Amino acid sequence: MSGVRPGRRRPAEDTVARYGGSHDRDLDRHLARPDVDAVIITTPHDTHEPLLAAALEAGKHVLLEKPLAQDLATARRMVSAAEAFALTTGVLFPxxxxxxxxxxxxxxxxxxxxxxxxxxxxxxxxxxxxxxxxxxxxxxxxxxxxxxxxxxxxxxxxxxxxxxx
Structure with missing residues (x-):
């Protein structure tokens, strides 16, 4: 499964061809799927906060690519948001x-x-x-x-x- 930001369709198609699944540019439709339990957010770090909020509100577990955020204040808000949900949230250090x-x-x-x-x-x-x-x-x-x-x-x-x- 691969969500796609504009202009990144080819990598998504390559991922789906290699591993299976589907890709979709519509975040709300993607997060509304009952067969999606968790998401990995690999967008630029200045987009992480709203994407984390959307995923948590949709009831999805979240793994964020590092760095977590663009500044300490944003990171603290994100941690507080994650703590408000009974979901697993983590940061990936590959x-x-x-x-x-x-x-x-x-x-x-x-x-x-x-x-x-x-x-x-x-x-x-x-x-x-x-x-x-x-x-x-x-x-x-x-x-x-x-x-x-x-x-x-x-x-x-x-x-x-x-x-x-």
Whole structure:
């Protein structure tokens, strides 16, 4: 099942072809479906708050792609909204469960490579090229922030640089 924002029909069609299901651009119709128990919100983070509210009001469990919100005040409102419902809401940090990074963390924890002095991570993402057409400077900053978080997820003892946590 894939909800689609305008201009993103091709990735939705590719997802449906690969995994099955259907896609629909109408959010209200999508959320009204009785066979949809949960939604994953992967839109830009400045759209998360109204989408979370709509999903919760529709009685759906929600998993949000990181970052949660564009600022602390919005994040706090979203947490308060989620707490008002007897539904499960969470934030997805995909690299924490990616098998490649889990294996790396286990190997480091077992002492397989000695004591790490730092981390530099590069990995390929299996996404179509059109997903990256609307990159903005903010996306580059977020990618750098994610790299710092990734290093800390693999090697938790690495000191934080530049305030990334």
């Amino acid at each position: 690299t924490r469960t990616d098998p490649r990074f889990v294996r790396a963390r286990e190997a480091i924890g077992a002492g397989a490579i000695g004591t790490p002095l730092g981390v530099s991570a590069h990995y390929l993402v299996d996404k179509s090229a059109d997903r990256f057409q609307d990159l903005r400077p903010q996306a580059v900053v977020e990618a750098a922030y994610d790299s710092a978080r990734l290093g800390r997820a693999i090697v938790p003892a690495v000191p934080s640089a530049g305030g990334a946590r």
